Amino acid sequence: MPDPLLAIKDLNVAFDTERGQIRPVRDVSIDIYPGQIVALVGESGCGKSVTALSILRLIPQPPGKILSGSVSMEGRNLLELPEKEMRSVRGKDIAMIFQEPMTSLNPVYTIGDQITETVKLHQRVRNTEAVRIAEDALKDVGIADPRRRLNEYPHQMSGGMRQRVMIAMALSCQPKLLIADEPTTALDVTIQAQILELLRKLQREKGMSILLITHDLGVVAENADVVAVMYASRVVEFAGVEDLFDRPQHPYTEGLFRAVPKLGDLRSRLEQIPGTVPNPARFPGGCKFHPRCHRSRMLAQEARGEDAVEITSAGEKFRVLNRCVKEEPELREVEPAHWARCHQLPQYDRAPVTIPKLEHRREVNSQAVEEGDIEKIIKQEIHA
């Protein structure tokens, strides 16, 4: 197994707020291998973005602080680098694109100014050379007439164009890792598909790794090699993409899949996970998911009296398993190359606690999808 490009190990991040400390990232360990697309999935506020920002040490300090853990890249722990060296990592080794292309470009400078600024910061090149690199970068992301676009201001471009510009800027210094923090959330569906296709294409061409943060399972299914599902600051499930979609282990992941609307489904109501995301200042005890967990509720119905307790969540009274309330589960390798954080899996008690590492690549050839074997896939779907 080759060395990972980036290894996040036991990362813990805290924010001091007026109402006490909150812990948006707890014991998160994720490895990203060269050329891999790792998806980080979860609902708003689960700690995805803070994890990503912590890699680049971009969380505001204070109030934020990294309590413990390490983020190593090529033998260096990024969390311990002096600020000056960290600046040369940002943009050069690890680039990042953000959710909001409309506001991620500075309105007072032209596109060209902003790309060449990054280029000149990290590469010792002359002005004319920097402009050429910027032009090539725009061409790479499929912007027509890049020379003219360089002289345009962000307000002259649409959201999709701006996101392309952001990608061009991020890739202008050939980073080894691209962190894409919900790169398509602010865009409409057709543009989303184009941007993702572009990211996949560039990823293949340049052989870089991508940490893809999203809450869109469709995006995950189409792009990721490995998926980490986060809930309430913790990674609750970690597996290869096919494994996760075929055999989700954690009840939260199952719930997410059930909540995806399906074509041809005639039921009037979409299924949802009951309750709401817990407030990070007041996480429940035990398993953080137990107030919303259908698995625990089901099992509690059959359980003996002392094994289940009654709790109130979202104004509703029901019984869940005692163990879920009392004891926090660990992230265990419940199946080979599949980690989950749930007591109620039959294998849980025997499963080893290992650090999740997966040098897995997706089997579905995304090339085939792109080149239009859509009919074949639809047929397969129908047969299945």
Next chain:
Amino acid sequence: MPDAGTLSPKQPQTDPLVSSNDEQVEVHGPGKIAWKRFRRHRPGMIGLGILIILYAMAIFADFVAPYPYSDEERELNWAPPSSVRFSDANGSSFRPFIHPFRINIDENFNTVLEPDPSQRCYIRFLVEGEPYKLLGLIPMHTRLIGVDTVPSQQGGTRYFSRLYLMGADGGGRDIFSRICYGARVSMTIGLLGALLVLVIGLTIGGTSGYFGGWIDDVLQRLCEMVMLLPGFYLLLLLRFAFPASMDSVQVYFAVILILSLVGWAGFARVIRGMVLSIRKEDYVQAARAVGLSNGRIIARHILPNTMGYVVVATTLRIPGYILGESALSLLGLGIMEPTPSWGNMLNRAMDILELNQHPWVLWPGVFIFAAIMAFNLVGDGLRDAVDPRGLTK
């Protein structure tokens, strides 16, 4: 099993975003847009015109002024403004002229200045005058306006052919000439003072707002201390921090320093507030993510976004500094004689008796008024021009 995403529609071959756009769209930067809108603001353009005239007057004072600023004619003290005529008892003329002054002794043995209507001194343009160096470089002796001279001794009476467009002061110096030279001090001191405030305010406000925490606390308390003192007392206090006797150049720079030390606090506070909101913008986060240093982020990505306010505020603040200089000079604490500034020229107008007898000493006040008015008009125009909510016509 759930399968959310393998069913993706085939990507269209032509990408609507990438369609090439052949017609050339004129690219407008923020500055250009603001200028386009400012040009439609009539009072602002009038103000700009006045400012251009006043600055031209200051730069080309040697050329515009009929006499050097220290050119005295002591016998013509407090001479009234020359009345420029086109006709007199001897008929009319296309060329404007003035009557030369004649000194008489009245029945109380006081000297009396009176124009002699029997002689004419024609006003001429581009005449030979005292030599000077234009812009301090080009030696010249042509002046814009001058008058013909008449023989100074005629049968025991002394004649003076001097052009006093706005009268003369107690030393017989031409007030108009001195106003031209005084513009150099008064019009630049406000500008430089405002620029220095700009530098101090942007640095302190930017640092304070961007870094926050204890840096912000310390800098803000400092601002508050400066703002607590009433401006004029602070002005006087700072003036006494400098030695009383300095030459004109030293005083000039001292006054600039004093003005900016009084004015920076309020400005820095507003900048801090703006930086506090701008630093949360996504593009600042993005700038950090590409590895820019804090200093560069402040200078290149945050402060330029305050420029709209900065330009307007600076323009509207310049009048305050002009007045500050005038006030100091008026009290004799600013620019010293013989170097003229509009403020120290008004010094004599403080005496009500003198003002009564020679009302023309108020002329510098008119210029101060015009300059302040012009800066305010331009400032208002700029405010409308950079206001993003303004009508885009």
